[in-house]
Amino acid sequence: MNQNIPVTVLTGFLGSGKTTLLNRILTENHGQRIAVIENEFGEIGVDQDLVINADEEIFEMNNGCICCTVRGDLIRILGNLVKRRDKFDRILLETTGLADPGPVAQTFFVDEDTRDAFNLDGVITLVDAMHAELHLDDSDEAMSQIAFADVILINKIDLVDSGALEALEQRLRAMNAMARIERVQMADAPMEQVLNVGGFDLDRALELKPSFLEPEYPFEWGGVLRLDGKATIKLENGPDPAMSAVLEPIEAATEEALMGAAERVFTCFSTAAETLQPGGALSPGETLWSMTLSGAEQYDYGIEADQPGLYALFTEHGPDEFNASFFDANGDELSVAAEHVFNPEHTHDDTVSSVALELEGELDSDALNAWLSRLLQTRGPDIFRLKGIVAIAGEDQRFVFQGVHMLFDGQPGDAWGDERRYNRLVFIGRNLDEEELGQGLRGCKAG
Amino acid sequence: MSDDGFDRWDVDAPLTGVAVEQSGQFAAFSGGDGCVRVIDLSSQERRLETWSLTEGAIIALAADCHALGFLCGTDDGIVYQVHAEDGPSELARLDRSSWPDQLVTHASGLRAIADGRQVRLLDAEGQQINSLGTHPSTVAGMCFDDPGRRLAVSHYNGVSLWALEELFSEPKRLEHRGSHLSLGWSRDGRYLVTATQENIPHAWDLVSGRDIDLGQSLSKIKSLGWSADGSWLLASGSDTVSAWQFTDGDLPPAAPRMLGRYSEDLVGQVCAHPILALTAAGYNDGSLDLVSLAPRPKRHCLVDSKGSAVTALAWSPDGTQLLGGCSDGHLFAYRFDSDWLAQIARPTEAS
Numbered sequence: 001m002n003q004n005i006p007v008t009v010l011t012g013f014l015g016s017g018k019t020t021l022l023n024r025i026l027t028e029n030h031g032q033r034i035a036v037i038e039n040e041f042g043e044i045g046v047d048q049d050l051v052i053n054a055d056e057e058i059f060e061m062n063n064g065c066i067c068c069t070v071r072g073d074l075i076r077i078l079g080n081l082v083k084r085r086d087k088f089d090r091i092l093l094e095t096t097g098l099a100d101p102g103p104v105a106q107t108f109f110v111d112e113d114t115r116d117a118f119n120l121d122g123v124i125t126l127v128d129a130m131h132a133e134l135h136l137d138d139s140d141e142a143m144s145q146i147a148f149a150d151v152i153l154i155n156k157i158d159l160v161d162s163g164a165l166e167a168l169e170q171r172l173r174a175m176n177a178m179a180r181i182e183r184v185q186m187a188d189a190p191m192e193q194v195l196n197v198g199g200f201d202l203d204r205a206l207e208l209k210p211s212f213l214e215p216e217y218p219f220e221w222g223g224v225l226r227l228d229g230k231a232t233i234k235l236e237n238g239p240d241p242a243m244s245a246v247l248e249p250i251e252a253a254t255e256e257a258l259m260g261a262a263e264r265v266f267t268c269f270s271t272a273a274e275t276l277q278p279g280g281a282l283s284p285g286e287t288l289w290s291m292t293l294s295g296a297e298q299y300d301y302g303i304e305a306d307q308p309g310l311y312a313l314f315t316e317h318g319p320d321e322f323n324a325s326f327f328d329a330n331g332d333e334l335s336v337a338a339e340h341v342f343n344p345e346h347t348h349d350d351t352v353s354s355v356a357l358e359l360e361g362e363l364d365s366d367a368l369n370a371w372l373s374r375l376l377q378t379r380g381p382d383i384f385r386l387k388g389i390v391a392i393a394g395e396d397q398r399f400v401f402q403g404v405h406m407l408f409d410g411q412p413g414d415a416w417g418d419e420r421r422y423n424r425l426v427f428i429g430r431n432l433d434e435e436e437l438g439q440g441l442r443g444c445k446a447g
Numbered sequence: 448m449s450d451d452g453f454d455r456w457d458v459d460a461p462l463t464g465v466a467v468e469q470s471g472q473f474a475a476f477s478g479g480d481g482c483v484r485v486i487d488l489s490s491q492e493r494r495l496e497t498w499s500l501t502e503g504a505i506i507a508l509a510a511d512c513h514a515l516g517f518l519c520g521t522d523d524g525i526v527y528q529v530h531a532e533d534g535p536s537e538l539a540r541l542d543r544s545s546w547p548d549q550l551v552t553h554a555s556g557l558r559a560i561a562d563g564r565q566v567r568l569l570d571a572e573g574q575q576i577n578s579l580g581t582h583p584s585t586v587a588g589m590c591f592d593d594p595g596r597r598l599a600v601s602h603y604n605g606v607s608l609w610a611l612e613e614l615f616s617e618p619k620r621l622e623h624r625g626s627h628l629s630l631g632w633s634r635d636g637r638y639l640v641t642a643t644q645e646n647i648p649h650a651w652d653l654v655s656g657r658d659i660d661l662g663q664s665l666s667k668i669k670s671l672g673w674s675a676d677g678s679w680l681l682a683s684g685s686d687t688v689s690a691w692q693f694t695d696g697d698l699p700p701a702a703p704r705m706l707g708r709y710s711e712d713l714v715g716q717v718c719a720h721p722i723l724a725l726t727a728a729g730y731n732d733g734s735l736d737l738v739s740l741a742p743r744p745k746r747h748c749l750v751d752s753k754g755s756a757v758t759a760l761a762w763s764p765d766g767t768q769l770l771g772g773c774s775d776g777h778l779f780a781y782r783f784d785s786d787w788l789a790q791i792a793r794p795t796e797a798s
Contacts, residue, residue, distance in 0.1 A: 085459065
């Protein structure tokens with residue numbers, strides 16, 4: 001068993017709630033001995049055994065690695081902490097608002113003493129729901145904090161509306177597809193969400209399931225309605241003067257069926273829309289309807305299904321944004337039998353993004369080595385994090401690896417057995433070209 | 448019988464330092480349990496006198512600038528002077544963001560305490576003479592030159608040399624990129640060597656102004672020092688003792704001579720004998736050797752066992768006693784016959 005002491009890193013801009021979360025962890029903690037390494041401006045409100053103020057002293061390694069900066073103060077502090085008889089169960093490290101988490105992560109890759117005694121458990125990034133967009137627009141550090149995160153906590157969600165929250169989450173998701181994103185108030189994240197994250201644990205890399213493998217859709221919402229004949233959608237004024245929609249018969253009221261229908265109607269959304277005025281009706285088929293939503297307080301549109309049954313309605317925007325409700329012919333409200341919020345096409349063009357690659361079959365070990373080392377050499381400064389599971393030709397075990405900028409760490413994982421062999425890589429970085437990365441990976445295929 | 452005997456103790460805390468005070472009568476072991484344990488080397492009784500200084504750890508230990516004294520730095524930011532017979536008293540208190548993990552003294556009556564990016568310089572009475580700094584980063588290592596006229600301070604991107612007679616002047620900066628850790632000054636004051644984060648010791652020749660990287664070791668160098676005659680630089684961090692010979696007033700070739708036994712568990716501590724051409728080498732598996740620096744080196748194994756890493760070593764000033772211990776709290780004190788030691792140090796006759 002690994003006896004190393006876990007280190008949890010808390011990052012986030014000033015005012016995002018780092019100290020609140022820190023105090024929460026300290027007060028909720030039962031039986032764990034926690035040492036806190038605070039930044040120089042930190043103010044812990046809880047009476048704590050050991051609080052160390054760190055200066056965030058960063059230096060460049062003299063090893064030709066152009067982006068390899070390391071926190072020397074952290075090496076020194078951790079080195080002194082292991083000298084104690086009563087070592088700690090956990091270390092919490094709070095960075096300053098403007099800190100780039102890169103040097104902290106790199107310290108755990110580079111320094112052997114730190115690696116031998118400690119594990120970087122995870123980078124927890126707090127974002128202030130109200131100001132995050134602003135910070136992301138004009139700060140490299142904010143981008144970097146998102147890119148490095150294993151867990152992103154969107155804090156102060158009570159201060160913004162659901163649309164803004166959804167947009168922010170989508171933006172964060174597009175930047176970092178590997179992180180778990182949670183919405184919290186007063187930094188009230190359950191402890192199991194922020195501790196024992198295992199974000200840098202290669203033994204847990206098999207859990208690697210980036211959530212953006214879901215493609216982007218030209219609609220934001222799909223819901224299943226059970227129709228007996230005519231029905232009505234009631235809508236109010238929203239952020240847009242019109243909303244397009246498609247109605248499609250569906251075989252079951254499940255999310256799975258909805259995803260299948262989504263594929264069928266995908267292309268309908270790129271056809272010319274038929275404009276409807278209030279009182280008009282949508283009917284099933286390949287027609288893209290555009291409901292006019294301006295000039296009045298409320299808008300009623302009919303739904304005309306020839307056959308009673310299940311129908312999926314896909315809408316350009318979330319129905320919440322127009323306070324939509326559905327009614328049957330008797331005027332009773334219809335409930336939505338199943339629904340799914342789709343990943344809309346991004347409007348933000350952040351330079352930081354995630355790319356996931358999947359490739360079946362086996363890779364040639366030399367070719368993979370050559371490709372990855374060339375990639376990290378040339379693109380290292382732009383690659384914040386990298387994780388992968390690959391099948392190497394001639395090897396029975398999976399090979400799992402991770403990287404932080406130019407630093408790389410890998411080990412054999414579980415055996416494949418009879419399983420179909422595949423390769424999965426996820427990059428989070430700046431100016432990533434998915435096509436180029438995919439080509440590089442395909443070039444490593446064995447045989 | 449090769450040696451006169453040895454004593455050992457097991458305490459429930461990692462050894463963080465060992466030192467022998469100037470008179471050579473007392474030695475002290477500092478622990479990760481906040482205790483300093485003092486032994487009277489002249490007594491046959493071999494009893495440890497224990498003083499508890501803090502709930503945390505003692506993170507630095509040094510012989511004080513006068514006889515019978517030690518200095519201890521604790522991880523609650525306090526520096527204690529510990530009299531071998533009368534016990535501890537507080538000497539200085541730093542604020543909580545600073546840890547006094549670097550302490551050095553000079554027999555002329557100087558004490559230097561690392562305090563973040565500053566160095567506090569204290570006289571023998573405990574009065575602060577000056578505060579040196581601010582250095583570019585937290586002080587990682589300090590060393591007085593032999594006469595006690597200069598203090599070298601290591602930090603990011605090099606070393607600062609303070610001429611102590613000119614207390615208010617700026618230090619001379621020796622620049623080299625990277626994080627410089629512990630450092631050692633040759634007896635004649637000509638060469639200064641730092642251990643670095645990259646495991647590559649860096650050497651400066653203060654006369655010629657040249658500086659070079661010495662060969663890269665396998666792991667971080669936690670211990671370096673100079674041989675008694677000042678010609679050999681010794682370092683831990685590889686699978687044998689690494690040694691560079693400084694002769695004829697020139698910097699040595701980068702590649703070290705590898706002395707002593709090869710071990711998968713690397714050398715963690717080296718400690719040169721104060722008189723003879725000999726060094727003690729403590730390995731990360733707890734084994735302990737004496738290795739001569741002769742042209743055809745000999746070694747003698749004192750401990751050959753699988754245990755915890757040797758974390759500190761010190762010789763008594765007369766070179767007849769070797770003290771040290773391990774990360775699991777095992778402490779030891781060896782007494783040697785001088786003639787026997789001299790035999791190990793003597794070069795083997797060429798056959």
